[in-house]
Amino acid sequence: MRVLKFSRKSLGIPYAVFLVLFVALPLLVLLYYAFTNGQGQFTVSNFAGFFTDPNTLGTLCYSLAVAFVTTLVCLLLAYPAAYFLATSHMKRKQVLILLFIMPMWINFSLRITALKELLTLFEGNLARYPFMNAVIGMSYDFLPFMILPIYNTLSRLDISLIEAAKDLGANDVSAFLKVTLPLSVPGIVSGVSMVFLPAMTNYVVLDMLYNSTYIMGSLIGSYFSAYNWHGGSMIALILLAIIIAFTLLTRGMEDDNQRTVGGALL
Amino acid sequence: MRTFFKEHQRSGRPGMSRQAGTAALAAALVLSGLAGVTYAGTEQTEEPSTSAPSGKKVVLRVCNWEEYIDLGEWGEDEVIDLESGDIFGENSMVQDFEDWYYETYGIEVNVEYSTFGTNEDLYNMLTLGDVYDLVCPSEYMFMKLMAEKQLVPLSDAFKDSSDPYNYYTNGVSPYIRKVFENHEINGEKWSDYAAGYMWGVTGIVYNPEALTHEEASTWKVLGDPKYDRQVTIKDNVRDSYFAAVGALKSDMLLSEEFRSQADYPVRLEEEMNDVSPETIQEVQDYLQDVKDNVYSFETDSGKADMITGKVLANYQWSGDAVYTMDQAEEDDYYLNFAIPEESTNIYFDGWVMLRSGVEGNADKQHAAEAFINFCSRPDNAVRNMYYIGYTSVIAGGDDSRIFEYADWTYGAEEDEEEVVDYPLGYFFSEDPENEDYTLTVPAEQLIRQLGAQYPSEEAISRSSIMVFFDGEKNDTINQMWINVRCFNILDVPVWIWVITVLALAALLYVYLSARHRQKLYLGSSK
Numbered sequence: 001m002r003v004l005k006f007s008r009k010s011l012g013i014p015y016a017v018f019l020v021l022f023v024a025l026p027l028l029v030l031l032y033y034a035f036t037n038g039q040g041q042f043t044v045s046n047f048a049g050f051f052t053d054p055n056t057l058g059t060l061c062y063s064l065a066v067a068f069v070t071t072l073v074c075l076l077l078a079y080p081a082a083y084f085l086a087t088s089h090m091k092r093k094q095v096l097i098l099l100f101i102m103p104m105w106i107n108f109s110l111r112i113t114a115l116k117e118l119l120t121l122f123e124g125n126l127a128r129y130p131f132m133n134a135v136i137g138m139s140y141d142f143l144p145f146m147i148l149p150i151y152n153t154l155s156r157l158d159i160s161l162i163e164a165a166k167d168l169g170a171n172d173v174s175a176f177l178k179v180t181l182p183l184s185v186p187g188i189v190s191g192v193s194m195v196f197l198p199a200m201t202n203y204v205v206l207d208m209l210y211n212s213t214y215i216m217g218s219l220i221g222s223y224f225s226a227y228n229w230h231g232g233s234m235i236a237l238i239l240l241a242i243i244i245a246f247t248l249l250t251r252g253m254e255d256d257n258q259r260t261v262g263g264a265l266l
Numbered sequence: 267m268r269t270f271f272k273e274h275q276r277s278g279r280p281g282m283s284r285q286a287g288t289a290a291l292a293a294a295l296v297l298s299g300l301a302g303v304t305y306a307g308t309e310q311t312e313e314p315s316t317s318a319p320s321g322k323k324v325v326l327r328v329c330n331w332e333e334y335i336d337l338g339e340w341g342e343d344e345v346i347d348l349e350s351g352d353i354f355g356e357n358s359m360v361q362d363f364e365d366w367y368y369e370t371y372g373i374e375v376n377v378e379y380s381t382f383g384t385n386e387d388l389y390n391m392l393t394l395g396d397v398y399d400l401v402c403p404s405e406y407m408f409m410k411l412m413a414e415k416q417l418v419p420l421s422d423a424f425k426d427s428s429d430p431y432n433y434y435t436n437g438v439s440p441y442i443r444k445v446f447e448n449h450e451i452n453g454e455k456w457s458d459y460a461a462g463y464m465w466g467v468t469g470i471v472y473n474p475e476a477l478t479h480e481e482a483s484t485w486k487v488l489g490d491p492k493y494d495r496q497v498t499i500k501d502n503v504r505d506s507y508f509a510a511v512g513a514l515k516s517d518m519l520l521s522e523e524f525r526s527q528a529d530y531p532v533r534l535e536e537e538m539n540d541v542s543p544e545t546i547q548e549v550q551d552y553l554q555d556v557k558d559n560v561y562s563f564e565t566d567s568g569k570a571d572m573i574t575g576k577v578l579a580n581y582q583w584s585g586d587a588v589y590t591m592d593q594a595e596e597d598d599y600y601l602n603f604a605i606p607e608e609s610t611n612i613y614f615d616g617w618v619m620l621r622s623g624v625e626g627n628a629d630k631q632h633a634a635e636a637f638i639n640f641c642s643r644p645d646n647a648v649r650n651m652y653y654i655g656y657t658s659v660i661a662g663g664d665d666s667r668i669f670e671y672a673d674w675t676y677g678a679e680e681d682e683e684e685v686v687d688y689p690l691g692y693f694f695s696e697d698p699e700n701e702d703y704t705l706t707v708p709a710e711q712l713i714r715q716l717g718a719q720y721p722s723e724e725a726i727s728r729s730s731i732m733v734f735f736d737g738e739k740n741d742t743i744n745q746m747w748i749n750v751r752c753f754n755i756l757d758v759p760v761w762i763w764v765i766t767v768l769a770l771a772a773l774l775y776v777y778l779s780a781r782h783r784q785k786l787y788l789g790s791s792k
Binding site (some may be wrong): 054055056057059061062120125126127128182208210212213214215218219222223224225226227228 | 386387389390393495496501557560561562563564567576594740744747748749751752753754755756757760780
């Protein structure tokens with residue numbers, strides 16, 4: 001018994017080593033660079049600079065705006081699709097779901113390049129609509145990440161709850177608003193976090209669709225190519241802080257729902 | 267970066283070098299602590315074997331631009347049939363060098379060849395602990411490396427013109443030789459440390475149906491509202507800075523008064539390298555306008571966008587301009603190349619040896635210098651030029667094959683109607699008037715590939731080298747670039763702020779009231 005216990009524990013060792021080497025150590029390096037200057041002295045001026053410069057602060061806001069609009073667009077597209085998928089009685093439902101996932105199997109840069117040509121066809125000159133293109137590109141890229149979690153929650157929804165609501169006199173609309181929608185919040189939250197955070201940093205989409213304005217990801221890149229490790233690490237740390245704050249905030253929401261629904265997803 | 271060439275067509279590599287590079291760098295940064303340890307380890311095991319005197323095998327670590335050397339495997343129809351004999355790339359240049367070195371010096375050499383995407387990437391790789399023996403950065407970067415004392419000087423043996431294997435010393439263009447001898451940093455000449463490889467100028471590739479040559483021959487074209495969202499600019503601070511300075515000072519640079527001064531070349535270079543705080547501020551304002559006028563800030567995509575007709579003009583390095591025009595011609599679409607009248611940024615990519623790799627190892631240094639010489643052998647220079655489209659610094663000396671290649675590529679056919687003489691004496695000989703080096707070419711070539719690959723002496727006379735900016739100046743310029751590319755929060759109109767605040771307040775209200783209701787519900791159910 002004792003031997004078995006030992007060997008089970010030791011199964012975790014490879015991952016622990018991985019964790020230390022590729023997560024913990026790099027994070028320490030990141031912290032070191034973010035809080036030092038060129039001479040290796042401790043400083044918080046990197047951060048002070050970021051939050052007082054209207055340009056870097058503007059980049060933060062621009063990234064948030066791109067991410068926010070992208071998330072909203074994804075949500076508005078994904079919810080009806082997921083709802084339809086979950087409630088439909090089609091025999092070949094799995095095929096439909098596959099159709100939604102399939103774009104993810106195609107190389108990302110290929111998809112964006114194709115999208116570029118398509119947008120050129122519709123818009124004429126891409127460069128005239130940089131913000132819209134960024135949102136379209138990101139939504140195109142991240143949509144499956146929004147559909148799947150919402151679909152998962154909705155398909156596990158107990159139909160009898162909705163039937164009960166209707167028995168008690170609720171019409172379709174109020175049954176949806178008072179039962180289905182609140183119960184699908186965990187799916188929405190997990191979809192939102194999977195879209196919002198990458199949308200703040202994925203500057204490759206912006207680059208490829210000719211949006212010349214930097215977002216947080218491109219700012220890191222530009223600091224690095226100017227040999228400024230400190231500035232780049234500082235931005236990375238700010239992003240990390242945003243991610244942690246976001247996760248804490250949405251975890252609270254999920255927990256509340258777990259108590260009532262008793263099941264999260266993904 | 268500058269090197270997206272014929273190879274691109276062959277291998278079909280997707281144009282994402284910058285992103286990939288940055289990602290790799292990010293990964294490298296976080297592991298830099300570990301990298302140091304690893305490298306120290308490999309160094310120790312490798313050194314004894316390379317410096318052993320007998321039965322030795324030399325390992326030469328070369329780092330060059332991506333797609334900047336002949337990789338061989340040419341098609342059978344690609345033979346370059348010059349009068350002095352055929353030139354054909356069967357094997358890669360690197361492999362040919364290994365064979366040649368063994369045959370010539372009886373020493374086995376193993377070349378570890380790797381590539382970099384931008385000068386800054388190379389510098390970062392070196393900072394993070396990568397060790398190379400021979401690298402090929404642009405002039406401003408090898409100047410920076412010289413200033414930082416990171417380089418080993420070229421040996422006297424390398425400069426000895428009596429050695430027939432010194433193809434570089436015997437074949438380099440007199441013009442390039444002068445440039446490398448007349449430019450210095452901290453009192454040391456370029457030529458002490460660097461041997462040229464490729465060179466070129468910057469200019470504008472344009473669609474002649476939309477712009478006249480005159481309209482394209484100015485940096486102001488990039489900010490001209492007439493070409494709203496139909497021109498592209500380079501996505502790096504140095505090239506953009508140069509263009510902006512050219513546009514801002516256009517009137518002064520073009521004035522007769524300025525041009526006729528005795529020390530015009532020196533004054534021009536000073537003006538184009540002006541990094542006074544006022545100029546940096548002006549450049550920032552100008553580039554912010556340009557940002558709203560251009561189609562894109564690009565590194566690779568501009569060529570494709572030009573060929574497919576999405577844009578009317580784009581800022582190009584001459585080698586890439588040649589490629590763009592070649593590609594367009596395959597679709598019977600003809601593009602031209604203009605070198606802006608104000609000034610053009612002339613650049614030189616050169617081989618330099620790093621102290622971290624070569625110092626104290628005579629065998630390595632010998633192999634490194636032999637590698638430079640092998641790439642400078644006229645037939646090999648032709649192979650590289652053909653393969654990558656840039657212009658070699660080699661003129662050939664007594665060997666006529668480089669000039670024959672220029673004639674083979676651009677010379678007019680017998681039945682050509684409009685032909686002109688194109689003197690290249692300034693490049694191929696000491697004497698610009700030397701008529702032995704005058705090509706007879708179709709007139710249109712003056713503003714097409716030939717004009718880009720071998721710029722006229724007149725264009726060279728108004729070229730400037732852009733020096734490297736160190737310390738504080740470099741920081742200011744980089745900050746300027748970030749300011750240009752970032753979204754300024756002060757530009758946000760008031761109504762957007764109002765809407766944002768209202769939306770946030772509404773969200774907060776919904777969130778809080780939902781929680782409140784939930785608590786009531788949970789409370790009552792308990």
